[in-house]
Amino acid sequence: MTRSHTKSGTTVVARLSTNESTAYLLTDLLVDELDARDVVLASSEPTNRAWTVAVYFHSIPDQTAIRNFVANVVGKSAGDALTFETLAERDWVATSLAGLLPVVAGRFVVHGRHDRARLAVNRIGIEIEAALAFGTGHHGTTRGCLLALDHLLKARRARRILDVGTGSGVLAIAAAKACRRPALASDIDPHAVAAASQNTRANHVGAFVDVMRADGVRGRWFRSRAPYDLLFANILLQPLKRLAAPLARLAAPHGRVVLSGLLASQANAALTTYRTHGLVLERRILVDGWATLLLARRQR
Secondary structure, eight states: OOEEOOOTTOEEEEEEEEOHHHHHHHHHHHHHHSOTTTEEEEEEEEETTEEEEEEEESSEEOHHHHHHHHHHHHOHHHHHHOEEEEEOSOOHHHHHHHTOOOEEETTEEEEOGGGGGGOOTTSEEEEOOGGGOSOOSOSHHHHHHHHHHHHHHTTOOOSSEEEESOTTSHHHHHHHHHHOSOEEEEESOHHHHHHHHHHHHHTTOTTTEEEEEOSSSOSHHHHHHOOEEEEEEESOHHHHHHHHHHHHHHEEEEEEEEEEEEEGGGHHHHHHHHHTTTEEEEEEEEETTEEEEEEEEOOO
16 A cells, blocks of 8 residues: 655544454454554444544555555445544654553563553563554454463473564563573564564563564474474464464474464364364464464374
């Protein structure tokens, strides 16, 4: 989507009032579609059962392209209902962050810098700034993965960790903080890699987490650190299905694979694919209509 530059201090906001599932889906897809350096995304809590998706642009967006994208992914009526407004000079990034509440998932709390002082001493804090996009913990898929990690930690701590499609790095950071063991985090998007690297430093786990740009998991870096006791892949159904065989090869015999990025209706399709590679369901976690699957190697 192309855009030209606005005058300094000016912000354009696109808004859509919709239902909860559409708000989550659209926010997730827009994160992949838009340049995270140019936008801030927010999905607000429901008012009168309606959710609002707001996209704040620091430069003038191509309104037709954005409207067509929304129409293609969630329907023409949503594209027609999308509104655009030019706002007066204001720090909208700071304003949006101030209203973003911490996310609690078991022992983990994902929070912004503005909530750092409020963190309870018995929680593991993961500081992720929403302005970096790529996942703040508010999405049901991220919360599901953190809940899966919290469950696994009750039994043992992983020694080798892999996070594919890391985005903000939140899952790799959480695992490294809890286990104090090395983690490899990868993403195909160079901006995500930069954001994740910055987040590892902000969370003081740079010595544990290596972040790299990669498409898939076939490189020597992945093989040289295998086998992994804990593998995360929080992406989408089709890439998850393509990763089934290589992830199964990288998993240790006693390892666990955590999959997400799946609508509840897509979970069985993912399970069918992974079952053919010897990985079976151990636990299913549903959050806000999204499924997180905890898989283990089938016992012979």
